[in-house]
Amino acid sequence: MTAFVVVDHVDQAFRLPNGQSYVALKNINLEIQKGEFVSLLGHSGCGKSTLLNIIAGLAKPVAGGVLLEGRQVTQPGPDRMVVFQNYSLLPWLTVRQNIALAVNKVMRHLPAAERHDIVEQHIDMVKLRHAADKRPGQLSGGMKQRVSIARALSIRPKLLLLDEPFGALDALTRSGLQDQLMQIAQTHELTCVMVTHDVDEALLLSDRIVMLTNGPESYVGQIIDVPFARPRERLNVVNHPNYYALRSEIVYFLNQQKQAKQRKVKQTVAIARNGLEKINLEIGFVPLTDCAPLAVAQEKGLFQKHGLEQVTLSREPSWKAIVEGITSKRLDAAQMVAGMPLALTLGLEGNAPTPIVTGMVLSRNGNAITLSRSLYEAGVRSLADLKGALVNHPHQTHTLGVVHPASMQNLMLRYWLAAADLDPDRDLNLAIIPPPQMVATLKSGNIDGFCAGEPWNSYAVNEKAGYVIATDLDLWMGHPEKMLGIREEWANQYPETHLALVKALLEACEYCDDRRNREEIAELLAKPDYVGAQLDYIRAGFLDPYDRGDGNPPELLLRFNQFHVDMANCPSRVEGLWILTQLARWGITAFPRNWVDVIDRVNRMEVYRAAAQALDLPDTEPNRSSFALFDGTVFNPDDPIAYLNGLPIKREIRVEEVNIDQPAVVVAA
């Protein structure tokens, strides 16, 4: 079945006075289901109103077209009503007359009494009975907009199109109208498309938010599914564990678009010097204690030492932002969570594969699982206790936050839960929340715990919002945590630069593991350019004994942040394979039948070795042997599929031959 509304390969262009043409929209594809509420979001001039006008039939696209219930839209019609920001009511008619005008025109085949009833019913619908005989000049902005909504709906359109309907109202007056619109849309099962600037409005009202890039040639940059259950209530929506994560994702998209506008002016070109293909690099990191190697390489002049004269460290708000930065080529390289290079290479969550390589591990360990105070008060001290608490409250949904699907935090938290026979998707709910939002979300009671890096666990402990039930040392001592990630294409284009970068960071990692330097590094990390958190929270585990906030005395964990010792920097292939099994176990990616190829391509041992040899550091890879996490289940790298099959809790596992070079071509057999 085709969708209710189909926007099919729409281009729109306008002729400019100088004879050239301005392409506003390029190749817009969008399907809208019946009863769906879709918002179009983007900056001024991104063409969102243009798109709405095309759906309304008020403008014709230069290419492509729009179908409504399978029929092409060629002109405006009463089945698609538009509500504009400026109300467009007739000023000499009363509220009742304005609505009646539309009803009498479109429904002239109905008897007068019936038309009268429809008008009255719609006056009530927007609660304007007391003002039915007033003219627009006597109404507030909010009331005027209610009249135009009533008028639009009175003729029973199939599709309600709203062009920034509340843009002229102040943010607080807007809220009442949003609530009313939401109610009406729900009761009447309306299909709505709304253009808006307002992120909170879009999140409250929509099932999907379609974000357009900046013009010219705007296209659909990203679509966000809004998962809040209906009927919705403003404050409940705001308290959904994902609310601020989604909100920051949208704000981030809009900011990227804003910056892209400015960036277009100063396109960066590769500067070759010092025998390197490119010495000007933009490297992304997320403000966490284990960004230390990047901070040290920058502040101690190690990039410089290896010829990378112009390195800018770009502080990113989330791991999603890192993915965006790398795939959009805004970033040359980035700190990545350990599952990210493989997951992006395979195609994360249905996205097109982006081949990524990693020449080194930047850090190991450094995470913890924090639970809320209320679970502490309920006596939860161990994984078994947690299971008991969940079993005792089967009707209560417990939500835990993780930072990214491909993060070790997600993979290890899931492993930990499953080891106690808890299904992380069925017995609980896991939400993706950027690290900086974890503590606030925990404090507000919207999640019951999280698995994240520092300083966020220590922050929660110090704020008395939670306690650490386990560190990752309890789960898998020495697991890879952060990797250096680079697009494969980039690594092939700039091989000497890649090597220089790995050398600089290897030296930085060595520096970080010399405990005499930790004091200095902790102070460096506390600066706003890096983590920007209270020094105490950074010191915990990194330098000082680690306080779990569970009443036990703080404990010195020498390996909590491991940057170099014990072959820490080697991008071991066996560990990569374990990550592949877990990504497949939870349905995050398929399991590649050609896993040997895939791992060889991602984990660039030759780069690591060359860099280590040049620095006179050991370059061996750990033995290719079986190992086990805390629960004792043996992982045998020679038979990952048997291992996967033997895991009792898992999603449906897809085992596929993955051809990284031809991702788009899938030929049906």
Add this chain to the structure above:
Amino acid sequence: MQTLSNADLRVDPSTGQPPFLVIDNVSKVYPTPTGSYVVLEGISLTVREGEFVCVIGHSGCGKSTLLDMVSGFRQPTEGQVWLESQPITQPGPDRMVVFQNYSLLPWKTAFENIYLGVHSVFPDKSKAEKEAITREHLEMVGLLESAHKKPGQLSGGMKQRVCIARALALRPKVLILDEPFGALDPITREELQEELLKIWAEHQVTVLMITHDIDEALLLSDRLVMMTNGPAATIGEILDIPFPRPRNRSRVMESPLYYELRNHALDFLYRRFAHDDVE
């Protein structure tokens, strides 16, 4: 000279100075044919010198009326507003107001609009001095190149910059902003917020600003005054916004406290003092 009677006006022991701006138990009542209508009732607020205070509340809560009594456009029915121990009885150049609708003279250039204000407040300064002040403030808002343009040739954001420049050129002690960015698109609004933060830090002026935008208030202010709904509106709660300065939008937004404060304000405005737009 009136005597200071209220306890609020006593010397602040921490500074050794009397408080800077005191709104002392102020009420505003309008007579109507059907009896008196109380807009504001018993508002008390003390503002430190150099503080940035935002006022938020639903429409009709009397925020503008309150600020009008600071600017001197209106007088309280009861109570009194004091600036540096002087009662406020009329408008004056020590308290400049910027409105949402710009209020520039359309036939004068940006330069002339500012110059006019400078001239009327500093009539004894030389022409060269007055021109220098005008230019300095146009430069402060990045509009030196548009000095010769008339309001009709300026975008909304640029017009509002001229208004801020005009207000600050008179070296006011208090800058009063009545929803200054409400009519601007989100990007321009964000740019102006950031510019305002910079200007505020450089000029060390005391700011009272009305807004409907919680995020704007959290970014800019030291304290957020949340008003209850009218009639007889009063201060429902004052939120301290302790983010370190200088502030940067993304830094502020990554603080866990940001979400706590935002949710608290949302709860105040949409649950505890929800407002129906049914006039």
